[in-house]
Amino acid sequence: MRERILKETMRLIQQKGFAFTVSDLAQGLAISKRTIYEHFSSKEEIVESIVDSLIQHIQQREREIAADGQLGVLEKIHQILICLPQEVEKMDMRLLTDLKKFHYNQWEKLDAFFREEWGIVSKLMEQGMAEGVIKPIPLPLFIDLYLGAIQQMYDSRATVKHQMPLGELLKSIMDILLFGIAAGQGKEK
Known part of the structure; x- marks a missing residue:
């Protein structure tokens, strides 16, 4: 039940x-x-179960992606940072604002998870830098840029948040952060 x-x-x-x-x-x-x-x-306990389940799902997917020998390091990072359960992927970004408004403690738990759980990604990024697949960058800066982009989506003035589902939004953010905005010929080395 x-x-x-x-x-x-x-x-x-x-x-x-x-x-x-x-x-x-x-x-x-x-x-x-x-x-x-x-x-x-209580309703709060139901929402807590939903948030806990979401976090557990993301952690499990992170481990699976990191262990996948078929994927390169860059693809692993990309997939991990956009992984969401299927039920959440098509949701509107406004739901995170709703979570913050109606269930602040659960929003804080989810927010803390996104801010603090960087172990697997940090190791993969260090591996990518060592292999020359990723430019040497300060990891804390990358993390802050990623989190800043996500936080911006909570802002009621954000123009794009109503135009894309959450999964598509995360994928676009990651594409820009990992691959930049320059087209193949426009990239300067």
């Missing part, structure tokens, strides 16, 4: 954002609110 509740919660989040109610959830599942509260103590 917990999995059904979480799956329906994800559907409601995609539909209504984080402003959904437990009554909405009960109605969507055709069960009573009491049944939901037998499995979760």
Whole structure:
């Protein structure tokens, strides 16, 4: 039942954002609110489970991508920094703003994960620099640029956040950060 509740919660989040109610959830599942509260103590606990699951999924995918011998170091970095669960990939960036507004503690947990979990990527970037695939750059600067680009998307004045789903937005940010904006012939060495 917990999995059904979480799956329906994800559907409601995609539909209504984080402003959904437990009554909405009960109605969507055709069960009573009491049944939901037998499995979760509060809406906050449901959202916490969603965020924890998201973080665990990303960590698992990072390990899988890093261990994939078929991928080069640059492709590994690219895939890791855009990896999102399929349910989240098509979501609108406004949902992160909603999470911050309605469930600040969970937003802080997710934000801390994005700011602090750089071990695998840092090792891959160091490997890429050692192999000459990546220019020698200060890693903290790259991390700050990536995080700054993500933070900018939370800004209500950001023009692009309403035009692209989250997965597409992350891919575009990574393409620009890893490959730059110069076309093949326009790149100067």
